[in-house]
Amino acid sequence: MKLNTLFLGLCGASALAFAAHAETITIATVNNGDMVRMQKLTDDFTAKNPDIQLEWVTLEENVLRERVTTDIATKGGQYDVVTIGNYEVPIWAKQQWLLPLDKLGADYDVDDILPSIRGGISLDGKLYAAPFYGESAMIMYRKDLMEKAGLTMPEKPTWEFIADAARKMTDRAADINGICLRGKAGWGENMALLTAMSNSFGASWFDEKWQPQFDQPEWKNTLQFYVDLMKDAGPQGASSNGFNENLTLFGQGKCGMWIDATVAASKLSDPKESSVSDKIGFAIFPDTGNGNHGNWLWSWNLAVPASSQKGEAAQKFVSWATSKGYTELVASKEGWVSAPPGTRTSLYNSEDYKKAAAFAGPTLAAMDAADITKPSVKPVPYTGGQFVAIPEFQGLGTTVGQLFSAALAGQSSVDDALAGAQTAAVREMTRAGYIK
Missing domain, CATH: 3.40.190.10 (Periplasmic binding protein-like II)
Structure with a gap:
């Protein structure tokens, strides 16, 4: 012993x-x-x-x-x-x-x-x-609500279709928002969505000489469309919502559509995590008819x-x-x-x-469709898709994200937000030596 x-x-x-x-x-x-x-x-x-x-x-x-x-x-x-x-x-x-x-x-x-x-x-x-x-990024949507609205998701949806569908799917009395999109400020939060979205609208962060482009009509069209859509069909307090917040809202049945990272599909398809797991369809990121489906990778x-x-x-x-x-x-x-x-x-x-995984095919198709070497319809000197692959983007992207989040919250106008973004971008790119 x-x-x-x-x-x-x-x-x-x-x-x-x-x-x-x-x-x-x-x-x-x-x-x-x-x-x-x-x-x-x-x-x-x-x-x-x-x-x-x-x-x-x-x-x-x-x-x-x-x-x-x-x-x-x-x-x-x-x-x-x-x-x-x-x-x-x-x-x-x-x-x-x-x-x-x-x-x-x-x-x-x-x-x-x-x-x-x-x-x-x-x-x-x-x-x-x-x-x-x-x-990559794709549309996740409620098939039952789309059908109730009398609509069918196209194989290649446009932003015009998405806006129309979102407004028709919105039911404030039932606490259903037609669409949930990122609004929380950050280069990897709202600016991931808005940069990809702007690409699909034909916008770009910079031209071939690194001149900022927030004073161009393509960015005005992007941001105005986004703010108006979220006002009509988005959730309250959307300027505080990032990926996780929208994941929760969709999983609780409070979003008709959500355009975001394909990785969310696994959570939303799990009945332990999502109350709408058996009602979800998937579609490619929207465009405006120019063939650019928000190159996100x-x-x-x-x-x-x-x-x-x-x-x-x-x-x-x-x-x-x-x-x-x-x-x-x-x-x-x-x-x-x-x-x-x-x-x-x-x-x-x-x-x-x-x-x-019903989302396996759509996820791989979205990733295959992304070409981060040509993020914009226009020629640009950078790569990146939903970001600009330069060191300065982390700080500049967050600054612009704060301005755009404020516009979404109604704290500033779209025009003021874009003017602020243009000023900040010119200042930073000049300081960093991109603009001579």
Whole structure:
């Protein structure tokens, strides 16, 4: 008995000593559903990697961007894994702020990543982030409300059709808004939608000489259309609504249509998450007849800051969280409908996934339709789709987003908001040296 007790005591002491020497990596991530699910499933990772402990910092999207950008630019070393978009990856890689991901493991299968997604997170042939999920944008709509309004969603809807349908589907007495669109200020919130929308209206942020274009009629048409539509058919307080708020509204049955990230479809199609899961249809992002369907292509990715002192352990986590094995883990725990979309070819070749996810085809079609090398109808000197791929866009986009959100809230006119955007853009582009 004494020997057994001694043995157990030694084992306990060894376990405590091992835990004390375990390496802790800090992960900064966004508070959306897929990332929250990842946190819940990380027992699988720690069981396979008992020498690595995980510490989470989960933040609202705008706050996450601000803190991560500050930390990585100052080489603070606060985070070992950061959640960033395909906007930041090539810019930060050029600044040598990110480690190349060259220790993901022999079975990671980099070639399985969708080419459009892989290209946006690589620099000079090297991968600098790994995609957790990818997305384009599309229309999600209530088929029952569309039918009740006496309408049929076209194969290639125009904004004119969407506006007419939204107004006809609105029922204030029943608390049903014909359309829900982002209004919360931020370069990755309302300006993601409005930049993509402006592309479909033929607008652009800059001309070929980097002159801002907010004083042009295409932007006036975009913003006036948006403000009028949201006033007539949108929810109250729309200027405070971002992705998560609209996801909740649609899931509660309070939106006839929602035009936003394709990744939302998995949540809305899950009866545990959505009261209208059996009533949803999908369609391509609208245009104005010019063939530009709001070229939106985004991925949330996991990257390792160059300032991290735990790069090898961090890459082990990144490899686990973005692998085909993780996709299968989610499918086994939550069902195929919840698998992270838009990153791997193998997912869209899976018969199980295609059978479970009615949105799989529309999502892939939306992503294939996006051409971020030609975001606008007009020739432009930048790439990006729903963002402009220059370092200055993060600050400038948020400034413009605040002006446009104020116009939506009725705190300023559309003309004043556009004039303010033009002034801010000219000032910033001159300061940064784009305009000589």
